[in-house]
Amino acid sequence: MFETLKVFLRNRKALTGLIIVLVYVAVAVFGPLLLNVDPMDRVGRPHQPPSPDELLGTTRMGRDVFAQVIYGTRTSLAVGFFAGTIIVLIGTFLGIAAGYFGGWFDEVITFFTNVVLVIPQLPLLLVIAAFMGQTSPLVIAIIIGLTSWAWGARVTRSQTLTLRNREYILASELTGERPARMIFVELLPNLLSIIGFNFIGSVTYTIITQATLEFLGLGNPMSVSWGTMLYHAQNTSAITIGAWWEVLVPAVAVAGIGVGLSLLNFGVDEISNPRLRTLGTVAAAVRAQQKLDRQRLAETRA
Amino acid sequence: MSFVIRRLAFYLVAFFVAATANFILPRMMPGNPIDVMFAQQATTLPPEARQALIETFGFASGPLHLQFLDYMKSVFTGNLGYSIRFYPQTVNQVLAYALPWTLLLAGTATILAFCVGSVIGTYAAWRRGGALDAIVTPLSLALQATPAVVIALTALFIFGVALKWLPTGYAFNPSLDPGWTWAFISSTFVHGLMPVFSLMIVFVGGYLVTMRNNMIGQLGEDHVTMGMAKGLSDRRVQFNYAARNALLPSVTSLGLTLGAILGGSLVTEVVFNYPGLGQILYLGIVTRDYPLIQGQLLMTTFATLLANLAVDLLYVLLDPRLRKA
Secondary structure, three states: OHHHHHHHHHOHHHHHHHHHHHHHHHHHHHHHHHOOOOOOOEOOOOOOOOOOOOOOOEOOOOEEHHHHHHHHHHHHHHHHHHHHHHHHHHHHHHHHHHHHHOHHHHHHHHHHHHHHHHOOHHHHHHHHHHHHOOEOHHHHHHHHHHHOOHHHHHHHHHHHHHHHOOHHHHHHHHOOOOHHHHHHHHHHHHHHHHHHHHHHHHHHHHHHHHHHHHHOOOEOOOOOOHHHHHHHHHHOOOOOOOOHHHHHHHHHHHHHHHHHHHHHHHHHHHHHOHHHHHHHHHHHHHHHHHHHHHHHHHHHHO | OHHHHHHHHHHHHHHHHHHHHHHHHHHHOOOOHHHHHHHHHOOOOOHHHHHHHHHHHOOOOOOHHHHHHHHHHHHHOOOOOEOOOOOOOEHHHHHHHHHHHHHHHHHHHHHHHHHHHHHHHHHHHHOOOOHHHHHHHHHHHHHHOOOHHHHHHHHHHHHHHHOOOOOOOOOOOOOOOOOOOHHHHHHHHHHHHHHHHHHHHHHHHHHHHHHHHHHHHHHOOHHHHHHHHOOOOHHHHHHHHHHHHHHHHHHHHHHHOHHHHHHHHHHHHHHHOOOOHHHHHHHHHHOOOHHHHHHHHHHHHHHHHHHHHHHHHHHHHHOHHHHHO
């Protein structure tokens, strides 16, 4: 365990990503507690640029952008983690079930997964959200969670299939282990890295999608999140009149968490996939050898 | 050949599922969507349009399975009914006007992103850990995780508002008549620059990282080592031995990401007020134009499936093993 942690901390990408994500989580949890401004209060005149009073300026309604982005962090992360959990639960369950039990059960699930995978996501989400009217962050989290599990299910299934053919699984089958024990004790621990990827990727996807849906006006405009901040900024033509802080602040917030999460994912990928990690060294050695060969060739010719 | 037929059957079923979802969704929602729409648009729509709408939606009285049959008939005959926002135009007319703009925008951006991303990815993997890789790979990861909204709004602010280099909206100068004239084409080009490039930046990171990681996988394979051992030139090993194989997964992802491409294009169109499918969908949502929204979903699904089929065919060309099967 300790050894894994050391490898993890030595990977610069993973470490940077982890720090970024932890900062966001800290802001989401403690930020609103330290703030004495309500994000929906009128604190100043409209469209005020950043100043010592309003750290990141005000919106058209005279609301404090700094307070909004802090509260928005809480909403966006909560939606991201909640939907990410739903996606991982459904994807892992279907993936393992399909891969482990096989047969017609697998055929049906795989077929269904592939169908869901080719239907364009965002337009479908837009249609659902449009029919539901102005949707709260919780509802957005649920509809994203229920429609976005297909990729995870597919990856988990193929990994389960490769595990299933390993000898240790055959051995435990021969000793007569029950399916439940096989799944939870033999398969699940070996799928943890895939599940982790799926979770981080899903959280990133959810945060981006939520911001997009709300930007397009499908969220509840009275809730405070990065997406509704962008929506209000767009609707009050903040950009055209030069109120860049209203767009830049939520934009940087969304981009920041996205970068943090994907660095984390990429770093973990490098750690768990030795080929990505060591190939640089191998390639460098090959190149050095080639250079040496060429030099020797030149010398013998001379 | 059986491979192609199997895929065809699969896409047909997938489209059927999407159409069914489209049928079920409005029936699961509280209230009658037709009433909701007419509550808002009561003054602009004549009563016969209401009747036509009810019929095309299959909301006419009758048992559910007959409604479903009616609905499927209208979907598969391509009759999507009237648009409410753009009445008296039909949904088909509205979509047909918007489609070429989206194809132009999303198509150009995707092709550019795919080529640029794959080429840079190939070089980044070849000199893994080198200067190019160290800059380009983290940058791509960052771009990949940045929503299209953010990139489009940033571009709009920098080049449209602050520097005033490029027009901030619409696909061409509205005072010009569309046609094959030099003035119109150059106006379309100038208006398209910002949407196309900001959309390209949204996608380029994904293709770059995929290509780089596939390339690194390929560079560890025996056939590449053999190519090097034979003393082939670096260029030949890099492109003919490694990149050619590494491109296969990228091509597959091209088909699967088409939904995401249309999603990204949708947001970009809204930001730049570009008259494509996304902009139309946005207007449809704002005015609760359900026939338009549903028609849009059906058409997007159809386009995605068609593109996937094209990718399958391309795959047969690229992968000789499938040709023999």
